[in-house]
Structures are given as structure tokens and as C-alpha cells.
Amino acid sequence: MSLHNLREFIELLKRENDLKIIEAPVDPYLEIAEIHRRVIDAEGPALLFTNVKGSSFPVFTNMFGTSRRVDLAFGPRPEALVKQIIGAVDRIMPPTFSAIWGEKNLAWEMLKVGLKEVPAGSAPVLQVAKKDKPLAGIPAITSWQEDGGPFVTLPLVYTEHPQHRKQHNLGMYRMQIFDDSTTGMHWQIHKGGGFHYHEAEKRNEALPVSVFLGGPPALIASAIAPLPEGLPELMLASLITGSKLPVVTDPYGIHRIPSEAEFVISGNVPPHVRRPEGPFGDHFGYYSLTHDFPVFNVNHVWHRKDAIYPATIVGKPRQEDYYLGEYLQRLLSPAFPMAMPGVKDLWAYAETGVHALAAAVVREAYSREALSTAFRILGEGQLRLTKFLILTDQPVQLSSFHTLLETVLERFQPSKDLFIFDETSHDTLDYTSGKLNHGSKGVLLGVGEPVRELPAVYEEGPIDEITAAVPYCRGCLVVSGAAYEAEPALAERLLERLTARGTQWPLVILADDAEIARAQTPFLWTVFTRFNPADDIYAGAEIQRHHFGYKLPIVIDARMKPGYPDELFPREDIVKLVDGRWSEYFQ
DSSP states (O other): OOOOSHHHHHHHHHHTTOEEEEOSOBOTBTHHHHHHHHHHHTTOOEEEEOOBTTOSSOEEEOTTSSHHHHHHHHOSHHHHHHHHHHHHHHHTSSOOHHHHHTTHHHHHHHTTOSEEEOOGGGOGGGGEEEOSSTTTTOOOBBOSTTOSSOEESSOEEEEEOSSOTTOEEEEOOOEEEEETTEEEOOOOTTOHHHHHHHHHHHTTOOEEEEEEEESOHHHHHHHHSOOOTTSOHHHHHHHHHTSOEEEEEOTTSSSEEETTEEEEEEEEEOTTOEEEEOOEEOTTSBEEOOEEEEEEEEEEEEEOTTOOEEOOOOOSSSSHHHHHHHHHHHHHGGGHHHHSTTEEEEEEOGGGTSTTEEEEEEOOSSTTHHHHHHHHHTTSGGGGGOSEEEEESSOOOTTSHHHHHHHHHHHOOHHHHEEEEEEEEOOTTOOTTSSTTEEEEEEEEEOSSOOOOOOOSOOSOOOTTEEEEEEEETTEEEEEESOTTTOTTHHHHHHHHHHHTTOSOSEEEEESOGGGGGSHHHHHHHHHTSOOHHHHEEOOEEEETTEEEEOSOEEEEOSOOTTOOOBOOOOHHHHHHHHHHHHHHTO
């Protein structure tokens, strides 16, 4: 079943008994967010708030908060079609009439991909226009008490290259609402919209921007998909939907906009204008700090007369972006070997904020081919911001991190399989290096036959200054002791003690709480959002021919450190408020 707009999805969820309509009055400031977080933690239903303080528009959240709802939104067809497309490349090479004829069904499917212009009178999004204080009444949500203000959490930001308008970008970029006609535009260093703005700014021109809210669920998925530069997101949305995407020319603007959207916010981003934006709780699970970003001047807003405002809550994993990311990786993974020869499978871990950790199954047809493939991965699209990359040539399920890590640690040879690169780029939201957009990267290889047996149970006795030791998996031990501020050199002393006793554990994580070892999500989130490879990996090393050859054990200091932003916690009075009103929401 193809879903052409947000309300078709809502009706489907009603039929599936997977939507809760909350008619009690709720506040978009902190209250909706706290309700949402509790429901998603319990893998509960999507939420439609119909009585939102300060707005006449209902708010729809948690639409992608379970794997089941993601599957309901998109169905099995897109994944099957992508596999068919990739397979066809092999089947029609070399091209013959019979081979091409054998793909006629695929050709028919591909004819459905594209845009379809509809007349203005047939476009629901053009039912209401607002030019005076265009953003007034938008029920933008504030998720965390330290946030700089409300922001649009599911904006589908559409831009076109200022010289080559056929080159478009659809991305999801945070938009802090400053007033009734102005927002921020959080274009990060690796974002396609930011590239368009850079080109416009070089020409001293404002960049026209249209922001879509709602429409086919496929639009949301396409906006966050890690597509290579130049591949059009609107075409991916059409492919996922299974039909041409209906669009209409904005009567007051220059862009074609989705006719089935709930809202379209239109305006421009002027060159050389910056304004402080933030702080905000983000998907890393911490507050991102205040920085200067471009400014979006809103000229007008179109919306349906009965528009529904789609929103999500940003915070510590797992949130909706986890389930959407999981789906997109399944959808696009068949294309990885074509885009990056040597890559058999690839996975970025949403538990870490995505860019902090990725892993791949790669080919090792000749010695060190895996290392060459690592460089290819780190040069590809948004993967350029990967902080730590793990590679193996063994056929493992990458989403099971403990299985991957055991496989790599069995094969990892520290003298040649660990690489640390300083003075590289970081995700804008990753503050572990202490310098915005800058940091370091690590690459860990584990290929070939096993070279060691891994311990599974810790039996090496007490370690000075260490209060707890819990295995995460075979070969990886998590320990805890004093906080970094109290004992900043503890990781160095831990390495010395482990080396002196000849520990059998190749990888030891020093954390504030060793109990993170009990499950994958807290382990990944804590470890990979709290260390910068060049600063926080400790190991003995020798330099030969300009190469660092490391020695076991490897210690990672994943404790909270001075200068890191605060972890996200809800405000106590909001927790009590929601506790007291829970039965009112869910009568």
C-alpha cells in the first residue's frame, strides 16, 4: 500500500490500533516531549495531540517509533525494488535484447518514478496562505529545558543549486524559531543544503528555501537518507511511494512544492548573515551548544485548512530516528557494493548518534585491501564524518555489535590493524575534541583467521582504583573507577597495571559506570559519544617507518570530561506534571 500523505498514514494507524488520540490539553513546551519519550520507551503507539496550547493545529508525533510502524509506512516493495534494480545491472551486462526484455517489469516500475505537476486548484497545501506573521500559531515543540527555544523538528528543507536549478537537495536541518517570521538554519558542514548556500553566498545572493512539513512519509525518509551528492531525494521519495510525486508551483515563490504537504514555509536565507542558535538537546543525547548559523527569513506559509503538524522529539537514543535509520540502511545497503567496490555490508550505529561509529564487512582479496576500503568509506558522502570505523572480512550481522566486536578482536593485530588520524573533521554535534567541527578518527581492522582466544569471564582479580569490572562481550571488559575530574590520569595508570599483569583482555573500556556493559544501546551510546580517538585511546606503541605499531591491551577512556555538554535529563516538575496527568492523557 502506497501512502500519499500524512492523513492516509494516520487512518492506517487507526485501523491497526496503533494510534492514540490525546484530547486533553497539552503544552508544546516540555510536556508533549515528556509524554512522547515515555511512550516511545515503552514501544507504544503513535500520538495525535488534538488540543495543543497556543495553536489550532493538532500535533502528530511518534509516527516512526517502532519497526512495525516503519514497515507500515513503507511496506516491503521499496526494498524489493532496490534489490531488483541492483540485480538488473548484472543481468543486463552485456546488454542483449533478451536480457533487457527480461527486465521489462522493472522498466515499468521505473516509469513511475518522478514528479507530476498538478494544477493549483487540486493541491490541498495551497488552501490557506499566510503572509502576516507567517509562523504565528505553529505548534513548534520545546523538548528540553535548556533549549534555546522551540524549533521545527521534522522540517524537510528544499533548496536548489543557485546556478543549476535541476540539482536539488532535500534535507532535515534544525530550525529554531526566533519570531513569527524568522528562524535559524542549522546547516552543518556535511549537509547538501549548506553546499547550495555556500555557492549562493559566493555570488552574494540570498538562497530561496522551501520547507515542507508532512506529505508522503517517504519524503521524511528521503530527507534523512545518506544519499551521495547529486542523487535527488525527491526521486527516492517517488520510488519509495511507488508513484510520481505530485507537485505544484508555489504561486508566491519559485519552487515546486509537494501538493499533499500539510505546511510549506517559504522564504530565503540571505548571504553573510549569522545569528546565535541553540543550545539544544540533540540526537547524541547531550546539549549542543550555542553557535552562529545562517538565518531563514520567512515570506509566507501555505497550509491545508485542517493542517496537522508533524513533529518528533530529539534526545538520547533510541528515538524515532533510530527506527528510520534502521530502515534506510536496509533499503540502501544493496547499493553499497556498487557505490563502493569491496564493501559487502555497511552499518552506522544510531545508538551513537550515527556519525560516531560505523562498521563494514569488506573484501580482503589481497593483503591490506580492507585498509584501502576504509579510506574509500571515509571519503564517501556523510560517511566522511565517521569518528570510528570497524572493518572485518567475516560475514557477521553488523547490527549485533557484540558479535562484530568479538569477530574483530579475535583477528585484530595491534601492530598493524589500528590507525588513529588526528586533525580531521567531526560532526558539528560531537564535542569530544573540544573544537567545533574538528577532531580525530580511528580505524580498527579484524580480518583473516583468528589469532587469539578471547576471555569471556573476568577472573584476573582486583585492579587498583577500579571498583567494578563487567564484560561487554568476549574480549571487551568495561571497568569503572573515579570520575575524570578527580583522576584524569586513571586511564594511563590502568594501562600500566593491565600491561604489567599480562591481561588477556585486548580491549578495556574505562567508563563512569561499568553497568553499561549489560546491553548494546547504553554501551554504544556511552562509549562512542564520550571519547575522541586521538585523546582517549591508550596503548603502548612503537614507531617504525612513520607507522605507530600498537601493543595490547588497548584502553579507551570513555568517562565524561570537562567541557563536554550536559547529558539530557527532563525537568523534575515536568516529570511530576506528566505523572499526575497520565490517566487524563490515556483515558
